[in-house]
Amino acid sequence: MPIHAIPSIFAPASTPAGAIHHLSLFVLTICGAIFLVVASLLVYSIVKFRRGDDDNREPAQIYGSNQVELAWTVIPILIVVVLFLATARVIHAVQDVRFPPDTMEVTAIGHQFWWEYRYPQQGFVTANELHVPVGEPSRPTPTRITLLSADTNHSFWVPQLAGKTDLIPNRQNSMWIEPRDVGVYVGQCAQYCGTQHAKMLLRVVVEPRADFERWAASQRSPARLSDGVAQGRHVFETTACVNCHTVSGTSARGTFGPDLTHLMSRETIAAGAAALTPENLRHWIMNPDTFKPGSKMPAMQLKPAELDAVTAYLLTLE
């Protein structure tokens, strides 16, 4: 699965990002042309009208010219009209789109400082790594993302898939993507939301429909619990972990933190701040500030044996 590491707005991979990309090239061309014309006039005048060394006579005093001023009022107005019409078309195309009946629905909820994703049609909840099916030329596959916030303002921005839209508490927003190419697309929260705004990263996995269905089926199933880690599970379920985290099929039903039912199906922890490896996971549980100072997860103050056991337990949640 290719990872698109550079989230450039000029490498769109989804329909709304593509529409914006087209508009941006048009606007850039017009602005570039205006720059060339005006900057050339400026350069010409500072070169041509430089004062000579022993030139003490005043130049002709010109107070203005109605024709010239009318020209440089009317021409910009025409340019603005053209730019506005081109822009209005894209606003309409992106915002007033009609969705086909089989559009996929995802609800993204912003938290300080991670992302919760709910799949109402499939009936499961996951965190931080969004999976969506790729569209094919014969069958475009839009995903509509409903945007909510649990605390402060956030903004969902994966530049290659769509422009950003804010997640605002006590308000429901929505946006959509329609990816054309498989791959992992990155982005991050684009509205200042508190201490760890910088490490509220986004990963969107765009995969073939069959892979997506397989992933969704496994997310829907309750946690597969193995017997070998009973001690770790016991520690997890008898400490504060359960206040914030859910592991479905167990007594852990907290909702302040990411759902951990299928933790190991993700590649990162801490909203993308670190790769999901056993060492990183252990460090994270011991002291989240190592990766993310100001994260809302407290250092759990576990004894080393408990820490190892909990880590081992979490590593089984596939």
Place this chain on the structure above:
Amino acid sequence: MGDAEFALRPLAVPQAGVAARPWLDRVHDWVVTVDHKRLGLMYILYGILFLVIAGLEATAMRIQLAIPNNHFVSPQVFNRLFTMHGTTMVFLVGMPLVFGFANYLAPLMIGARDMAFPRLNAFSFWMSAFGGLILYSSVVAASGLYGAGSAPDVGWFAYAPLTSSTFSVGHSTDYWIIGLLVSGIGSIGTAANIVTTILCMRCPGMTLGRMPMLVWLNLVVSSLILIVISPLTAAQIMLLIDRYLGGHFFDTQAGGSAVIWMHFFWIFGHPEVYVLIIPGFAIASEVIPVFSRKPIFGYAIMVAATLAIGFMSLAVWAHHMFTIGMTSYANAFFTASTMAIGVPTGIKIFNWLGTMWGGKISFTVPMRFCVAFLFQFLIAGLTGIMLSASPFDWQLGNSYFVVAHFHYVLIGGLVFTIFAGFYYWYPKVTGRMWNDTLGRAHFWLFLIGFHLTFDFMHIPGMLGMPRRIYTYEAGRGWELWNLIISVGVLFQAAGIFCWVMNFVFSYFLGPAAGNDPWDAWTLEWSTTSPPPEYNFGVVPVVASRRPLWDVKHPEDPDWKYE
């Protein structure tokens, strides 16, 4: 008209021998002064002090961001740095500098002996000064979440609900609110004073149509301030009610609205951008004609364009909110209004060009800063057009592209013209000429630094780098650009150093400048350098927009053509 009737004729006002007086007496004189020139200077010096502080804050941020995953400052400190940098630059640097120039120059340019309300003037200055002190005392006084003292960390636009007592524990946000409330009182006082002065204190013959461009533009600015500070003040009081009296205006947990704060803030915040940039236009509109040796091209349309910008700036605020999920109609409206404001702004650039066209341009230091301003403001305007296309803004908004855009406006536009104005009027204010070599060094160093920093800042924005992040991952294609951006800071700092050295040493060592070193045309150049407390021995009488041109060219005076 035509004789030098109003050319200086000193009044017999007894002047105490300054040198003989004790130091404390002189400080006392400055503290209790109601002289518009001294208050103007205090505004400017106050602005420069905070410019240096905000510059140091920016430097710390750029050290942190020079390389990925840096640990120069913690996230908490970084968030305070950008909050204080933004708040300081807008409220404690931009506004005081704008007021300082208007205070010093407007009465001189309209042939008045002082402002309409000298004591209100002093009151307003001290309110603004105390506002800044309150804001900065938060660093040691506001008990915050992370220790004994802390500065605000909610961003300069302080979006709800991050400012609510749930998310902003401690008192740092209160210092932000109170500091700006108090300084806002000063802003309103001075704005009312400037409007009154310009409307009521003009010398005989100085009709509205003969006022210098700088006076016209500051009239528009001060009128705008009177309109737009009120919503900010109202919103801040509502926020205080939320925080202390159990209100729920912006408390989203209790049904309040985060979006309402945005509307309040930006209906202040966007006109505020014009409050800051129009005075830059004002300075350019005085400096460019004098060093091109031609009158301003299209005076009437320049004034009309400024009025148009002033009115239209009140109808564009929601272009700061394109990403909050407004309807397609609202997005289209604010796209249209924002693009439309480009027309009068474009007219201004063309008219400055028209002023230079066919002139005889002397590239003195102030003119250099103005020419750089023209190029930079052109680019700032064009990136503004890009951002006004709302779908483009869905990508660029809140990214480093926006940071680059508004620094192009406020540094490339306002600060460059402030430098131009500083060099242009320094001889008038101090009676001494600055050092040309240091001035040119300042210009080139600052120009190079500005372009290194802010040209390259557009790129990471287009590569998906959001603003207000204290660190970033390696491998996103942002490293090189961020390093270049940070290197530019060194050049800017060196330029600022040359500037401060220049104006400090020239004050003591510079050669005498004379009353009219630039062979200029507006009234302030007819009096002594520095001007006496009463400005003019005899109240001038004018017959055209360029009274000193008429005096110097009695055979071909302006009033024949106006």
